[in-house]
Amino acid sequence: MKRSQRRLLMPLGIAGITALALTACVGDDAGSGGGGSDGEAADCSLYEDYGTFDGAEVNIYGTILDAEADRLNESWADFESCTGIDVVYEGSAEFEAQINVRVQGGNPPDLAIFPQPGLLASVAGTGSLLPAPESVQANAQEFWSEDWQNYGTVDGTLYGAPLMASVKGFVWYSPSVFEENGWEIPTTLDELDDLTATIAESTDDTGVVPWCVGFGSGEATGWPGTDWVEDYVLRTAGADVYDQWTSHEIPFDDPQIVDAMxxxxxxxxxxxxxxxxxxxxxxxxxxxxxEAGLPVLDGTCAMHHQASFYEGFWSDDNSVPVAEDGDVWAFLLPSEDGSNTVTGGGEFVGAFSDAEEVVAVQTYLSSDLWANNRVSLGGVISANNGLDPENASSALLTSAVEILQDPDTTFRFDGSDIMPGAVGTGTFWTGMVNWVGGESTESVLSTIESSWP
Structure with missing residues (x-):
C-alpha cells in the first residue's frame, strides 16, 4: 500500500501536542482564510499546521439541515482543499434519537455535533465518546470562556469544544409594519403584554395577528416551546431560581415555574x-x-419569538434585509430590570475516533479561524472570543456576538439542553406539545417533574 502523506508537527490526538502547534497559523489572520465561497484559491498557510492527508475522509453527524448545512460545508471547504481531508457531513432531524442508536449499533460517526450538553453528557456516560484531544483542550482554554468549557465537560473531563452559539429570546418583527401602525418596541414584559393586546384589538382592521408560533421539529418537536418557558423563568424568577430549576434543586413544578409558564x-x-x-x-x-416566522414577512403576523440563528431562515440566500429599516428586525425579550439577561444555545463537537485526520478536523472546528470563516458566511454567530463581531452578517448578529462577549451579560444556557436527556429532550419537549393541545400547566409540569431521573 502506498503510505499516505501526512505533514504533522507531531501526531495529532497523542499527548504532547501544544496549543501553539495548531493555532499559530491563525493569529491576526483569523477570518481571512475564507470558506471557499469566493472562488479564489485558498490561503493554505493558514491551514498548514493541521497536516496534509492523502485521500482521508472524516464523517460528521449533526442536526444542521438545508441552507445551514450548505454553509457548514462551505466553512471547511478551504480546510479540505489544503489538508486533503474530505469532510462528509450528514444532517438529521432525528439526531437526538439516532445518535444513541448508531452508538449502540457500533456505527458511530467520527464526529458528532451535539446540540445539547445534556445529550453529550449522556453519550459520554456510555464510555463511547472520547475525551477531547490536547489540541482541542488548548483551543477551548484559549477561545472559550470557562462557562462554555464547562458545558462540554463531564465529571471534570472535556469531551466537546463549543462550535456555534445563539442568543435566544429575540422577538422578530417587520419594522415597516410596526411603523405603519405606530407600535412601539416594549421595554418590559408588561409593555409586551400591552403591545400584544393592542395588536389583537386592531386585527380586524390591519389583518395582523400578534404572534406566529411553531413547535414542529421532527423528532425534536416541542423544543421551541421550552425556549419560551426558559426565557420567562430567567426574566421573572431570576438567574438563581433558573439555576436551581435546571439542576433540580427545586421541583420542576415549583410555583415560580408555574407562574412563568x-x-x-x-x-x-x-x-x-x-x-x-x-x-x-x-x-x-x-x-x-x-417556517413559523415567515408570516412576519407578508404582514399577517406581527411577532415571532426565536433565537438569533433564525436570521438564516428568512431566505436561503441572505436576500431578505435584516436591519432596523429592513424587511425584518428583532428586539430582545425584555427583562424586568432592563439588564442584558439572555438564554442561549450552542453545539459541541465530540469524537468517537482519535484518528489523526479526525483530530485535525475537530481541532479546526474549535479554533477562531473556523469561527470567523463560518460567521462570515452569514446567519449564525459563535461565542468564540477570537471572533470579530464585524464578521457577522447583520447588525443584529453583530450585537448578539457583543452580548455574548460582554462580561456584564447574565447568560444562561438553554435549560432543556443541560437537563438530563429524559427530561430536557424528552418529557419537556412532549409536555410543551401536550400543553398547546389543551393540557393544563400544572399537569404538564407535574408530569415532567415525575420523570426526572
Whole structure:
C-alpha cells in the first residue's frame, strides 16, 4: 500500500501536542482564510499546521439541515482543499434519537455535533465518546470562556469544544409594519403584554395577528416551546431560581415555574393572539419552527419569538434585509430590570475516533479561524472570543456576538439542553406539545417533574 502523506508537527490526538502547534497559523489572520465561497484559491498557510492527508475522509453527524448545512460545508471547504481531508457531513432531524442508536449499533460517526450538553453528557456516560484531544483542550482554554468549557465537560473531563452559539429570546418583527401602525418596541414584559393586546384589538382592521408560533421539529418537536418557558423563568424568577430549576434543586413544578409558564400561555394560548398567517392555537404543535416566522414577512403576523440563528431562515440566500429599516428586525425579550439577561444555545463537537485526520478536523472546528470563516458566511454567530463581531452578517448578529462577549451579560444556557436527556429532550419537549393541545400547566409540569431521573 502506498503510505499516505501526512505533514504533522507531531501526531495529532497523542499527548504532547501544544496549543501553539495548531493555532499559530491563525493569529491576526483569523477570518481571512475564507470558506471557499469566493472562488479564489485558498490561503493554505493558514491551514498548514493541521497536516496534509492523502485521500482521508472524516464523517460528521449533526442536526444542521438545508441552507445551514450548505454553509457548514462551505466553512471547511478551504480546510479540505489544503489538508486533503474530505469532510462528509450528514444532517438529521432525528439526531437526538439516532445518535444513541448508531452508538449502540457500533456505527458511530467520527464526529458528532451535539446540540445539547445534556445529550453529550449522556453519550459520554456510555464510555463511547472520547475525551477531547490536547489540541482541542488548548483551543477551548484559549477561545472559550470557562462557562462554555464547562458545558462540554463531564465529571471534570472535556469531551466537546463549543462550535456555534445563539442568543435566544429575540422577538422578530417587520419594522415597516410596526411603523405603519405606530407600535412601539416594549421595554418590559408588561409593555409586551400591552403591545400584544393592542395588536389583537386592531386585527380586524390591519389583518395582523400578534404572534406566529411553531413547535414542529421532527423528532425534536416541542423544543421551541421550552425556549419560551426558559426565557420567562430567567426574566421573572431570576438567574438563581433558573439555576436551581435546571439542576433540580427545586421541583420542576415549583410555583415560580408555574407562574412563568402561565405568563407564556397568556400570549400563545390565547386564540386572539395566535397563529398569524397559519391557523389557530392547535397549529402550533404541527407548524415547523423554520417556517413559523415567515408570516412576519407578508404582514399577517406581527411577532415571532426565536433565537438569533433564525436570521438564516428568512431566505436561503441572505436576500431578505435584516436591519432596523429592513424587511425584518428583532428586539430582545425584555427583562424586568432592563439588564442584558439572555438564554442561549450552542453545539459541541465530540469524537468517537482519535484518528489523526479526525483530530485535525475537530481541532479546526474549535479554533477562531473556523469561527470567523463560518460567521462570515452569514446567519449564525459563535461565542468564540477570537471572533470579530464585524464578521457577522447583520447588525443584529453583530450585537448578539457583543452580548455574548460582554462580561456584564447574565447568560444562561438553554435549560432543556443541560437537563438530563429524559427530561430536557424528552418529557419537556412532549409536555410543551401536550400543553398547546389543551393540557393544563400544572399537569404538564407535574408530569415532567415525575420523570426526572
Amino acid at each position: 402561565d405568563r407564556v400561555g397568556d400570549l400563545i394560548l390565547n386564540p386572539d393572539y395566535v397563529n398569524g398567517g397559519i391557523g389557530d392555537v392547535s397549529t402550533i404543535a404541527t407548524t415547523d419552527f423554520g
